[in-house]
Amino acid sequence: MCRCAVEDYIQAVKELTCELLEILALGLSLPDTNVISRLIQDVDSDSCFRVNHYPGVKPESNQPKPDQRIGFGEHSDPQIFTILRSNDVPGLQISTVDGLWIPVTTEPTDFCVFVGDVLEVLTNGRFKSVRHRVMANKSNRSRMSMMYFAAPSLNEWISPIPQLISPGNLRLYKSFTWNEYKKAAYSLRLGDQRIDHFKCQSTL
Numbered sequence: 001m002c003r004c005a006v007e008d009y010i011q012a013v014k015e016l017t018c019e020l021l022e023i024l025a026l027g028l029s030l031p032d033t034n035v036i037s038r039l040i041q042d043v044d045s046d047s048c049f050r051v052n053h054y055p056g057v058k059p060e061s062n063q064p065k066p067d068q069r070i071g072f073g074e075h076s077d078p079q080i081f082t083i084l085r086s087n088d089v090p091g092l093q094i095s096t097v098d099g100l101w102i103p104v105t106t107e108p109t110d111f112c113v114f115v116g117d118v119l120e121v122l123t124n125g126r127f128k129s130v131r132h133r134v135m136a137n138k139s140n141r142s143r144m145s146m147m148y149f150a151a152p153s154l155n156e157w158i159s160p161i162p163q164l165i166s167p168g169n170l171r172l173y174k175s176f177t178w179n180e181y182k183k184a185a186y187s188l189r190l191g192d193q194r195i196d197h198f199k200c201q202s203t204l
């Protein structure tokens with residue numbers, strides 16, 4: 001992939017993210033539909049792009065059975081939104097609230113969208129960040145995935161959007177900067193419920 005193609009992809013996926021976030025704000029009846037997308041359009045946005053490679057498993061390999069091998073451990077993405085694309089090699093799974101793992105089958109033309117922890121906080125829990133993991137693939141083909149993680153700027157304050165707080169929907173999360181959340185997230189284990197550390201005392 002040449003640098004230019006990557007830059008074009010990031011720009012296109014950033015625009016897609018902003019459009020989705022504006023539709024989401026509309027769906028929540030927020031008076032300002034750019035209230036979330038603005039965080040990503042910020043010139044200092046901490047959004048990033050990553051490519052993952054999970055090597056195929058050789059049939060004669062004496063490694064644990066692919067079914068039991070974790071390629072990327074269970075976690076939720078700390079950012080606002082993740083836009084993922086991968087080749088057609090399976091492995092990605094998402095967890096239901098009951099802890100059941102559901103395989104996500106992706107085609108190279110599909111976009112998979114994950115709600116991240118910051119979006120859960122901004123929407124005061126109306127949208128839940130999704131726990132996901134990648135199992136080692138069962139074929140001898142490699143899995144390739146690419147993720148765009150949409151994030152605010154490091155010094156942006158994150159707190160539940162006031163219109164989403166009411167006597168019937170009490171405030172669930174404290175205010176923090178994205179930098180504070182990132183530091184906390186990376187000091188905890190990948191699988192920890194990192195968002196729980198930012199819940200208001202009254203909701204614990």
Ligand SMILES: O=C(O)CCC(=O)C(=O)O
Nearest residue numbers: 052072077092134145147
């Ligand atoms: O590689 C994948 O399919 C998902 C990776 C992932 O969840 C992540 O990088 O946060």
Ligand SMILES: [Fe+2]
Nearest residue numbers: 075076077132
């Ligand atoms: Fe992830």
